[in-house]
Amino acid sequence: MELFKKYKGLILLLLMSHVFLSLYGCSLNKQYSQKEQKVQEETAISCIEAINYDLNDMVDYFAPNVVFVNILPDGTKETIENREGLMTIISNMIKDDVKFSVETIKHENGLVVIEGRETDYLTELKELKKGIRYSCRFSFDNGKIGYIVYEENKDDKKLLDSSIKGVTGMYLESDGEKIKITECPVGQSAEKSGLKQGDVVESVEGMKVIEMRHGTEEAVNRIRGPVGTKVNLSIRRNRKLFDVELLRN
Known part of the structure; x- marks a missing residue:
């Protein structure tokens, strides 16, 4: 007891120092975390913005073994487990703009x-x-992006799919210069309208x-549309140019 009284001031000072250092350490950890x-x-x-500008700017953001998971509207997952595969995507x-x-x-559960x-x-x-709403979740590995989960909004995706159904x-097929019709199945709108194999599609709704x-992909998507709507095409057959209106089924 006498010993405690003798060193009471020193003991209190040490206790206060310990409390101060603990609080200071917590503050530093919080600052570091932030x-x-x-x-x-x-x-x-x-990383997101680099997609809009330059592919070369992106490589250094990813860990070599980065994992990319794309959640499709039906809930299935497409997984890429290396940086090279992700860069291809x-x-x-x-290329598709x-x-x-x-x-x-x-931040949610340690993810950005x-x-x-x-x-x-x-x-x-x-x-x-306005585009399709998306959510992208990132986790990090030694400062590099190590894991990405990407998901498009199901309602927006459904709306887009219905617009080309x-x-x-x-x-259609491209020969490098022209986009030609290669087949018109019997009973379909194109065949009923008199289109034939070899006809060249010059324009879709006035767009050459x-x-x-x-190219062909865009032409196909421009021709497609909501079921029950119509699309106007300009067709060249030999030297003759004519317009045709097709019903989308």
Whole structure:
């Protein structure tokens, strides 16, 4: 007891120092955590924005063994388990003029979650100009993106799919210069309207095929539309140019 009284001041000082250091340590950890979260947010946003501009800017964001999971509307998952495979997917997005906007960013269970909208030539074409809502979740491995889960909004995706569900019953093929009809199945709209194998599609709803950046794919998607609607084509057969209106079934 006498010993305690003798060193009471020193003991209290040590206890206060311990409490102070503990609180200071917690403060530093909190500051570090906030700083780390900020860096992760900036990396995730930069990754999304790089798709809009330059593929080469993206490689350094990903860990070599990065895993990418795409959740499809029916709930099934497509998984890529390496950086090379992911870069191939992103390269195809860039070719298709896919653009991403960032609307919100937050942290959930240790993940960075970005939500925004995805647009491409097809959403522009089918009057979904605001794009498809998406959610992208990132986890990090030593400062690099190690895991990505991407999911498109099911309602928006369903709306886009319905906008190209109606078809006219013809098959197209490009020879590098022209887009020709290769087949018109009997009983379909194209065959009923008198179209034949070898006919050349010059334009779709006034848009010339030669001006379509995405070639045959874009021509097909422009011809498609909601079931029950109609589409106007300009067709060249030998030297004769004529217009035809087809019903989408």
